[in-house]
Amino acid sequence: MTRATLQDDARGTAPVHGLPHENPGTYEETTPSGPKSNSSDPAGRFPWAALLIMALMGFLLIVTETMPAGLLPQIAAGLNITEGTAGQFVSAYALGTVIAAMPAIAMTRGMRRKPVLLVGILGFLAANLITAFSTDIILSLGARLVAGAFSGLLWGMLAGYARRITAREHAGRAMSVASLGTPVGLAVGTPFGSWLGTAFDWRWSFGVLSILTIITVLLAVFLVPDASGQHAATRVPLVRVLGIPGVAVVLAVIVSWMLGHNVLYTYIGSYLRTASLQLSVDVALVTFGVAAIAGIAITGAVIDKGLRRLVLLSLGSFITAGVIFTVGHASVIAVIAAIILWGIAFGGAAAQLQTAISAASGENADVANSMLGVAFNLAIFAAGVAGAVMISNFDGLVLPVVMAGLAAVAFFIAVAGRRTALPR
Numbered sequence: 547m548t549r550a551t552l553q554d555d556a557r558g559t560a561p562v563h564g565l566p567h568e569n570p571g572t573y574e575e576t577t578p579s580g581p582k583s584n585s586s587d588p589a590g591r592f593p594w595a596a597l598l599i600m601a602l603m604g605f606l607l608i609v610t611e612t613m614p615a616g617l618l619p620q621i622a623a624g625l626n627i628t629e630g631t632a633g634q635f636v637s638a639y640a641l642g643t644v645i646a647a648m649p650a651i652a653m654t655r656g657m658r659r660k661p662v663l664l665v666g667i668l669g670f671l672a673a674n675l676i677t678a679f680s681t682d683i684i685l686s687l688g689a690r691l692v693a694g695a696f697s698g699l700l701w702g703m704l705a706g707y708a709r710r711i712t713a714r715e716h717a718g719r720a721m722s723v724a725s726l727g728t729p730v731g732l733a734v735g736t737p738f739g740s741w742l743g744t745a746f747d748w749r750w751s752f753g754v755l756s757i758l759t760i761i762t763v764l765l766a767v768f769l770v771p772d773a774s775g776q777h778a779a780t781r782v783p784l785v786r787v788l789g790i791p792g793v794a795v796v797l798a799v800i801v802s803w804m805l806g807h808n809v810l811y812t813y814i815g816s817y818l819r820t821a822s823l824q825l826s827v828d829v830a831l832v833t834f835g836v837a838a839i840a841g842i843a844i845t846g847a848v849i850d851k852g853l854r855r856l857v858l859l860s861l862g863s864f865i866t867a868g869v870i871f872t873v874g875h876a877s878v879i880a881v882i883a884a885i886i887l888w889g890i891a892f893g894g895a896a897a898q899l900q901t902a903i904s905a906a907s908g909e910n911a912d913v914a915n916s917m918l919g920v921a922f923n924l925a926i927f928a929a930g931v932a933g934a935v936m937i938s939n940f941d942g943l944v945l946p947v948v949m950a951g952l953a954a955v956a957f958f959i960a961v962a963g964r965r966t967a968l969p970r
Contacts, residue, residue: 599766599770602765610697613755617740638694651698651916652916660772663707667700722846729892730839809932817945830885838890839893840889841892846897903917
């Protein structure tokens with residue numbers, strides 16, 4: 547079977563000669579009279595309210611995932627456990643995402659989108675409430691596992707949902723808006739949650755997240771339009787989605803790229819201590835988060851016109867930032883400049899890669915995006931382990947070297963996969 551034949555069969559579309567669909571990521575519901583537009587608004591208006599609600603959900607997901615890392619001493623004291631055990635709050639969440647994301651998306655991809663979204667948010671809410679009130683570590687870790695599972699479902703469907711309710715000519719822009727929650731969460735949500743848990747009690751952090759989740763589900767009920775699920779004729783097994791030309795390339799890029807990112811991001815404190823800079827971790831992370839917001843704004847402005855160049859530029863910026871971190875580690879100005887460049891490059895990464903994998907997979911974008919979420923969480927898990935080994939055997943200056951090297955690997959994979967994953 548040729549590459550073009552496999553791609554046509556997987557998407558249920560006309561031959562495209564081995565290249566991604568002419569209208570990347572477009573979802574069409576087949577009717578007797580022909581395909582319908584993927585926009586739920588006949589006038590093609592941009593669905594700002596719905597997309598911002600999706601961004602708010604993304605904000606809650608990323609904060610829930612990363613916040614415990616800043617509260618390990620408080621969680622350990624509150625549950626009478628070691629900090630190492632408390633650190634499994636992060637690992638259990640990531641494991642839940644890895645285990646559940648693809649099966650959950652595969653089982654729900656034919657269902658209408660809004661009911662699946664609401665069930666996912668309510669399940670996520672229940673898990674966070676249990677975490678906030680639990681006094682047993684086993685129950686708490688189980689709740690984190692379940693929260694990660696619902697997170698995997700939501701991450702897997704949000705990208706496709708955003709594109710389904712948006713006119714096709716604004717699909718990339720819609721992805722950028724819906725992805726805004728990630729950099730905002732990293733810039734504001736995670737530091738605020740850590741401060742709240744430190745100033746009062748770590749359970750308050752999960753309580754506030756639960757309140758915000760209740761607000762989100764209410765807003766979603768009234769402001770997010772429904773959309774159809776994937777048409778039965780276009781559904782293919784998970785393994786065959788992985789075999790669609792371009793999908794594996796994007797997944798390889800994200801694993802290498804995000805592994806390099808998380809090695810430094812997770813252990814940024816070790817790097818700063820080794821460099822002996824008068825720069826706190828909190829200031830570094832807030833600077834990174836603000837720069838990431840600027841990055842996603844830039845991505846939203848140009849993604850529909852030059853995705854390939856944008857991805858390569860972002861990866862090139864990552865490599866440059868890693869080099870500056872390495873050779874300029876003695877200068878606060880140089881390190882801050884590198885953090886800003888790093889943040890800008892990272893800010894648009896999620897939207898860029900989700901757009902690329904959606905373009906490559908066509909109607910199977912929900913499943914492909916669940917694979918992207920799994921790849922992302924595997925990179926987080928692997929970076930935690932690999933980074934711990936590195937700082938145990940070397941000093942923190944090795945981290946940006948590894949970051950730059952892995953970003954270079956991702957760059958070359960993206961260049962090599964230009965015909966299927968990131969066409970001109």
